[in-house]
Amino acid sequence: MAESKSLLSASNLTKSYGGVRALDTVSLELSTGETVGLLGANGAGKSTLIKILCGLVTPDSGSIIFEGRQVGPLSPKVSEQLGISVIHQERHALENLTVAENIYLGREPKIGPFLDNRSLNADTQVVLDRLRLDVSPSTPVQDLSNAQRQMVEIARALSFNAKLVIMDEPTSSLSETEAERLLTIVDELRSQGVTVLYVSHRIDEILRIATRTVSLTDGKNSGNLAGGEMTRENIIQSIIGRTEAARRSESRVAGEARLVVSNVRTTKYPDSPVSFEVRRGEVLGITGLVGSGRSEVARVIFGIDRPVGGEVTIDGEPLSLGDTLNTIKKGVFLVPEDRRNLGVILDFSIERNITLPSVKDAGGPIVSEAGSRSMAATQIKNLSIKCATMDQPVSSLSGGNQQKVALGKWLAKDARCLVLDEPTCGVDIGARGEIYDQIDALAKQGLAVLMISSDTDEVLTQCDRVLVFSRGGVAGELSRDHLSKDAIMRLAI
Amino acid sequence: MLNRYRKELLLLAVLVVVCIFLTIRNPQFLSPTNLQNITRQIGMYGILSIGVAVVVVTGGIDLSVGSMCALLGVLMAMGLVEKKMPPAVVIPGILAIGGALGWLHGILVSRLKLQPFIVTLCGLLLYRGAARFVASDESKGFGDSVGFEPLKQLATGSVAGMSTAFVLFLIVTVLVGVLLHKSVLGRHLYAVGKNSEAARYAGVNVLRVETIAYVIAGVCTGVAAILFAFYTNSIAPSSHGSYYELYGVAAVVLGGFSLRGGEGTVIGVVLGVILLQVLQNLVNLLGVPSSLNFAVMGFVILIGALLEKAFQKKAA
Numbered sequence: 167m168a169e170s171k172s173l174l175s176a177s178n179l180t181k182s183y184g185g186v187r188a189l190d191t192v193s194l195e196l197s198t199g200e201t202v203g204l205l206g207a208n209g210a211g212k213s214t215l216i217k218i219l220c221g222l223v224t225p226d227s228g229s230i231i232f233e234g235r236q237v238g239p240l241s242p243k244v245s246e247q248l249g250i251s252v253i254h255q256e257r258h259a260l261e262n263l264t265v266a267e268n269i270y271l272g273r274e275p276k277i278g279p280f281l282d283n284r285s286l287n288a289d290t291q292v293v294l295d296r297l298r299l300d301v302s303p304s305t306p307v308q309d310l311s312n313a314q315r316q317m318v319e320i321a322r323a324l325s326f327n328a329k330l331v332i333m334d335e336p337t338s339s340l341s342e343t344e345a346e347r348l349l350t351i352v353d354e355l356r357s358q359g360v361t362v363l364y365v366s367h368r369i370d371e372i373l374r375i376a377t378r379t380v381s382l383t384d385g386k387n388s389g390n391l392a393g394g395e396m397t398r399e400n401i402i403q404s405i406i407g408r409t410e411a412a413r414r415s416e417s418r419v420a421g422e423a424r425l426v427v428s429n430v431r432t433t434k435y436p437d438s439p440v441s442f443e444v445r446r447g448e449v450l451g452i453t454g455l456v457g458s459g460r461s462e463v464a465r466v467i468f469g470i471d472r473p474v475g476g477e478v479t480i481d482g483e484p485l486s487l488g489d490t491l492n493t494i495k496k497g498v499f500l501v502p503e504d505r506r507n508l509g510v511i512l513d514f515s516i517e518r519n520i521t522l523p524s525v526k527d528a529g530g531p532i533v534s535e536a537g538s539r540s541m542a543a544t545q546i547k548n549l550s551i552k553c554a555t556m557d558q559p560v561s562s563l564s565g566g567n568q569q570k571v572a573l574g575k576w577l578a579k580d581a582r583c584l585v586l587d588e589p590t591c592g593v594d595i596g597a598r599g600e601i602y603d604q605i606d607a608l609a610k611q612g613l614a615v616l617m618i619s620s621d622t623d624e625v626l627t628q629c630d631r632v633l634v635f636s637r638g639g640v641a642g643e644l645s646r647d648h649l650s651k652d653a654i655m656r657l658a659i
Numbered sequence: 660m661l662n663r664y665r666k667e668l669l670l671l672a673v674l675v676v677v678c679i680f681l682t683i684r685n686p687q688f689l690s691p692t693n694l695q696n697i698t699r700q701i702g703m704y705g706i707l708s709i710g711v712a713v714v715v716v717t718g719g720i721d722l723s724v725g726s727m728c729a730l731l732g733v734l735m736a737m738g739l740v741e742k743k744m745p746p747a748v749v750i751p752g753i754l755a756i757g758g759a760l761g762w763l764h765g766i767l768v769s770r771l772k773l774q775p776f777i778v779t780l781c782g783l784l785l786y787r788g789a790a791r792f793v794a795s796d797e798s799k800g801f802g803d804s805v806g807f808e809p810l811k812q813l814a815t816g817s818v819a820g821m822s823t824a825f826v827l828f829l830i831v832t833v834l835v836g837v838l839l840h841k842s843v844l845g846r847h848l849y850a851v852g853k854n855s856e857a858a859r860y861a862g863v864n865v866l867r868v869e870t871i872a873y874v875i876a877g878v879c880t881g882v883a884a885i886l887f888a889f890y891t892n893s894i895a896p897s898s899h900g901s902y903y904e905l906y907g908v909a910a911v912v913l914g915g916f917s918l919r920g921g922e923g924t925v926i927g928v929v930l931g932v933i934l935l936q937v938l939q940n941l942v943n944l945l946g947v948p949s950s951l952n953f954a955v956m957g958f959v960i961l962i963g964a965l966l967e968k969a970f971q972k973k974a975a
């Protein structure tokens with residue numbers, strides 16, 4: 167490699183939140199044109215570091231040198247002008263604006279004082295084409311799926327022609343195909359000399375694109391891996407401090423059918439009836455491209471959306487569709503995909519979130535403080551939720567730990583069927599193993615688990631059977647013996 | 660701990676300062692008569708405000724409570740005096756009507772998804788009109804009629820040196836305090852106020868919880884309406900209870916509730932109510948022109964909001 171030029175040098179960055187040291191004298195060196203994987207367990211401080219670099223968070227101490235010049239206090243505006251552009255872990259798109267307006271927010275092309283809509287949309291189309299994202303620039307963002315929104319965020323970051331592009335878990339809600347498109351773009355960026363700092367809990371992606379990695383553990387630098395040292399084992403070691411073979415769940419013995427979905431037609435795909443069953447003790451995977459109608463079916467099962475037609479039964483009893491309370495009473499639970507808006511109440515404490523579905527189960531009108539706290543403590547321990555106290559608001563947790571809270575609130579309650587929509591989105595590899603163990607234990611107790619996942623690795627290792635969705639319908643079913651990446655891909659497209 | 664009750668402590672400090680200032684300027688403030696009087700006002704407005712607080716927790720608002728006081732007061736006076744119905748029927752009846760109107764608001768807000776502001780604004784106009792219509796726009800009241808002394812005692816009497824209205828207020832406070840802070844329903848109320856969609860995904864019966872909040876507000880208004888009616892003894896349907904909804908909302912906001920929902924404590928409303936009444940008292944005792952009454956109230960709420968903002972920034 168040619169002698170590389172230093173682009174950014176951050177040193178001794180420290181940031182505390184109350185008593186929690188999110189970052190402790192962290193340093194980071196980035197050279198022009200490299201792609202650096204930023205590794206660390208949930209709550210290690212990755213997002214905090216990134217927020218400092220883009221001016222969203224002010225560090226307590228430390229300094230940042232960009233292109234040889236000391237930069238003063240950063241603000242989002244200053245950081246943007248320096249040429250740093252960020253795809254945040256949590257999406258920020260403004261729902262009621264169009265795709266184009268979101269991408270060019272704050273720097274709209276103008277003719278005199280007026281918005282130049284034509285060139286706005288034309289410019290946007292170029293960026294969208296580059297991502298091969300099939301939406302019109304004038305679509306309101308609220309009409310897009312979670313993954314499409316994520317692609318819009320990516321499009322926005324790319325539209326800056328930045329020198330440094332930072333991506334904080336950009337693929338966590340994307341399927342293999344969309345993720346691959348993004349990785350190709352990262353390759354392109356590198357060949358154009360753009361530096362990329364890339365955070366992901368998907369090891370394969372790091373192996374595929376990073377030229378080296380930097381690790382954080384509990385807010386401190388914990389070693390770097392050069393290109394040659396980057397193996398799966400070393401990467402896992404640097405994230406969770408131990409190696410862990412990719413666990414494949416033992417094959418389970420499935421019993422009789424528990425959840426039976428017959429001819430369900432969702433409002434999004436009214437012409438594709440979906441039928442399948444999940445058996446006692448089985449983990450059924452559903453995968454497919456983003457927008458293939460997986461989450462829609464999950465919402466119908468849970469009673470959030472009313473279907474156009476069809477029926478769902480649990481242990482032979484019909485669920486009254488469109489009635490979430492009834493569904494929950496029958497022991498069918500959903501962990502939704504959109505954790506920040508639906509999976510947790512951000513301003514509520516961890517304890518209140520975890521116990522929300524079960525406080526009323528104790529029977530009396532008064533909450534048992536002790537019972538509620540011990541229930542929360544159990545989930546915090548079982549899922550290793552990293553927190554200072556159970557009374558802190560969920561908004562102060564790292565992304566992966568928020569996801570664990572969303573999951574924990576249902577694990578605290580007796581279930582017959584669990585529907586998990588992207589259950590490990592943003593969860594680190596160590597905690598992922600713990601979640602898989604929990605799912606496995608639940609299946610062994612006879613639960614029917616329906617796992618919707620875009621993470622092929624997860625589908626391959628954790629599911630007994632997999633349905634591949636395409637355009638709203640089941641494109642095919644793969645038994646455990648026939649599961650492979652290729653087989654899934656063939657069906658998905 | 661300190662942090663959790665930051666708003667309440669701040670409010671308490673302001674209250675203490677105002678009381679000390681008032682005592683120095685006019686020692687009359689601590690006279691038994693004045694204290695009786697002020698605690699009676701606190702009691703009546705307090706019961707009203709606490710109902711509004713429960714609705715505000717869910718992210719709603721109730722603007723109808725003032726007009727409802729007039730309507731219920733008129734109905735009660737007419738029932739007792741003109742129709743000679745027994746109090747044992749009329750009093751529960753008034754509370755039931757209050758609850759039923761609240762339930763109606765709740766259904767319109769939760770099931771029909773109308774905005775709380777609009778629903779209860781319509782209530783404000785409707786009940787005022789209804790009160791004037793039923794009473795043929797004439798004042799209704801008890802005059803010198805006999806037989807209601809025990810009921811009058813509720814509003815004007817005292818137990819163990821404390822005004823009865825204040826004692827009733829304490830009872831309501833404890834009940835609502837337990838409801839909001841110790842009960843399952845309370846957790847659900849706050850959950851709905853913070854994020855009703857996520858609450859629904861967690862199995863909270865959002866429609867029912869919202870409706871109950873308005874029913875509670877309606878019943879509290881019923882209790883307050885009874886007290887106000889006996890206190891004034893004569894109910895002019897066109898003016899009785901005017902602006903009371905604003906006293907309610909003001910006390911709640913001053914008490915640290917967010918109109919966005921999901922925030923606030925019972926202690927907060929109690930302090931808010933007390934501070935508002937002490938300010939009224941201040942206007943009287945210090946000889947401030949009573950035309951400035953509302954202006955003083957508005958000024959203090961504004962200062963409160965500003966202080967809160969400043970403290971928030973510091974804490975972050």
Ligand SMILES: Nc1ncnc2c1ncn2[C@@H]1O[C@H](COP(=O)(O)OP(=O)(O)OP(=O)(O)O)[C@@H](O)[C@H]1O
Pocket residue numbers: 183184186187188206207208209210211212213214215255552553561562563564565566567592594
């Ligand atoms: N606003 C906040 N208030 C309090 N604590 C916070 C806040 N933001 C972050 N933290 C804490 O700082 C630590 C680092 O969080 P950060 O979001 O940087 O983790 P992360 O490495 O990005 O994790 P993940 O992989 O789960 O996204 C965590 O312990 C988190 O709880």
Ligand SMILES: [Mg+2]
Pocket residue numbers: 212213214255334564565566
């Ligand atoms: Mg993060």
